[in-house]
Amino acid sequence: MTSVKATRPIPFGDILEAAGAWLLALVWIAPLLFAAWASLHAPGQALDFSLDAPFTLENYRAAWAAAPWPTYALNTLLLVSFTLAGQLVLCTLAGYAFARFSFPGREALFVLVLLQLFILPEVLIVENYAMAARLGLIDSIAGMGLPYVASAFGIFLLRQAFKSVPLELEEAARVEGCSFMGVLWRVYVPAARPVYLAYALVSVATHWNNFLWPLIVTNAPATRPLTVGLSLFGAPESGVNISIISAATLMVVAPLMMAFLIFQRQFIQAFLRAGIR
Amino acid sequence: MPTARALDPIASRQRRLHALYGWMLLAPALILLTLFAFLPTATTLIASVHSRGTARRPSMFNGAENYADLLADPTFWTVLGNNLVYAGITIPVSIALALLMALWADRHLPLRGFVRGAYFTPTILPMIAAANLWLFFYTPGLGVIDSVTGLFGLPPVNWLGQPQTALGAVIAVTVWKEAGFFMIFYLAALQTIPPDLKEAALVEGAGRLTYLRRVLLPLLMPTTAFIFINALINSVKLIDHLFILTKGGPNNTTKLVLYWIWEMAFSYFDRAHAAALTVLVLAVLGAVAVLQFAVLDKRIHYR
Known part of the structure; x- marks a missing residue:
């Protein structure tokens, strides 16, 4: 990574730019660093940035005891898995239909699906809530996940991936006696594996972090992600002090953050792949 | 051609079978899209032209009255103005920062992995968590910003509590959250640009700024267009932090359209006016979609 050669004098402009890049990087993670600092110190010393202030895990203990975090975490886990599983199945089928089957009305339908890239579920919260209520899905994992399962983005990505598979592969599989579902399973799904990985990472990150719709659909603590x-814990009116909020915030972001640190390269690649059409 | 005619019934049967399979494969996705996109859009339209029902007076058709109410409500214009400022600042600033980050993260810097990671980190945090982290910055008297400015003898500022600074404070969080995400797309685009191009430009005597302006920026135009559309959508969608930071206050100065829709529907239970407002947002997003399909996106083959 560091390919600066010591023998060549480094131009002053380059040094300036490197300094700028580092400074911006520091500014960018400063909020996390400050929160980490605050979470490890007694409330009165949260903003006393002297190095000899004593460390304490008391804030984490207090934050942990103040809300049913394991339940929340389990709900998030269930929500993310339910949504992703549904998306993988439905988007695969729909992407296959759009990529390889011709039938009347296909183009019009595809435009309708693409329109969902813009008509976001977030905007339709009011009537989606009415629909979820009609279907008896309030306060359930399915209620939080279902509006996102027929993902226009997933359908679009997989259609593109399937379209780039050479038709000869499909014909060869057919000659060997594969049915049309067999072709999907044996030829198209394996060929699109990188796209699946990318989509899965993006989906997990998105739904792990989703807030507005789950807030609306859940009323009981037992189903909240x-x-x-x-958000309820950190609300100013709850009177919890900033050190404990910082500790709770860091606990919540820790799993995804750890995954990100471990899989940083794959993560960024995944986002690249998913964003570039 | 006798053989072709003999095959014809088989071919047409094949075609029908093909169409049937196509529809069957699409069915699950179509059912869900109908339930959570098409039908809700339709019921939004219907609710927007009906009065708010009460226990005594059931909801009835009232034409454009809900829309007229909205236009007559000064809050509507405040919220619209807020959202225009929100979009007008977050979009260009986060795009410019994203480009700067990508140019830096693409160079052979020492600690490049750390730099890239730092820029990208806010992207994977929930907006709610981001708001909590920033709350720590903004707390009057105690927050990080006031502690730093206090060293220079400046008075404490209630960043989130006063109308002049609240929207700016909210905008800063959004820019922080999305710039690193957009950087990724620029980074990807930069890596597809052949290095000879730069060498050629430098040999021709072009400075780095000229190269950036004349060569890089035009080549990055499709990426910029893609990011612009995303940023535009985000300026409608990214409102989670309002729930933590300001709740739309003080005095509605940070209330954005989607937050107002939520408030109307779920705090005041005014479905009729929420629906009218939703229709206006849908119209704007529809216009963005048309812009994308018709003007910006000639690279994608939709057929």
């Missing part, structure tokens, strides 16, 4: 739990 982490984001909703955190």
Whole structure:
């Protein structure tokens, strides 16, 4: 990574730019660093940035005891898995239909699906809530996940991936006696594996962090995901001090953050792949 | 051609079978899209032209009255103005920062992995968590910003509590959250640009700024267009932090359209006016979609 050669004098402009890049990087993670500092110190010393202030895990203990975090975490986990599983199945089928089957009305339908890239579920919260209520889905994992399952983005990505698979592969599989579902399973799904990985990472990150819709659909603590739990916990009127809020916030972001640190390269690649059409 | 005619019934049967399979494969997705996109859009339209029902007076058709109410409500214009400022600042600032970050993260810097990671980190945090982290910055008297400015003898500022600074404070969080995400797309685009191009430009005597302006920026135009559309959508969608930071206050100065829709529907239970407002947002997003399909996106083959 560091390919600066010591023998060549480094131009002053380059040094200036490197300094700028580092400074911006520091500014960008400063909020996290400050929160980490505050969470490890007694409330009175949260903003006393002297190095000899004593460390304490008391804030984490207090934050942990103040809300049903394991329940929230389990709900987030269930929500993310339910949504992703549904998306993978439905988007695969729909992407396959759009990529390889011709039938009347296909183009019009595809435009309708693409329109969902813009008509976001977030905007339709009011009537989506009415629909979820009609279907008896309030306060359920399915209620939080279902509006996102027929993901226009997923359908679009997989259609593109399937279209780039050479038709000869499909014909060869057919000659060997594969049915049309067999072709999907044996030829198209394996060929699109990187796209699946990318889409899965993006989906997990998105739904782990989703807030507004879960807030609306859940009323009971037993079904709330982490984001909703955190928002109630951190609300100013709850009177919890900043050190404990910082500790709770860091606890909530820790799992995804750890995954990100471990899989940083794959993560960024995944986002690249998913964003570039 | 006798053989072709003999095959014809088989071919047409094949075609029908093909169409049937296509529809069957699409069915699950179509059912869900109908339930959570098409039908809600339709019921939004219907609710927007009906009065708010009460226990005594059931909801009835009232034409454009809900829309007229909205236009007559000064809050509507405040909220619209807020959202225009929100979009007008977050979009260009986060795009410019994203480009700067990408240019830096693409160079052979020492600690490049750390730099990239730092820029990208806010992207994977929930907006709620981001708001909590920033709350720590903004708390009057105690927050990080006031502690720093206090060293220079400046008075404490209630960043989130006073109308002049609240929207700016909210905008800063959004820019912080999305710039690193947009950087990724620029980074990807930069890596597809052949390095000879730069060498050629430098040999021709072009400075780095000229190269940036004349070569890089035009080549990055499609990426910029893509990011612009995303940023535009985000300026409608990214409102989670309002729930933590300001709740739309003080005095509605940070109330954005989607937050207002939520408030109307779920705090005041005014479905009729929420629906009318939703229709206006849908119209704007529809216009963005048309812009994208018709003007910006000639690279994608939709057929």
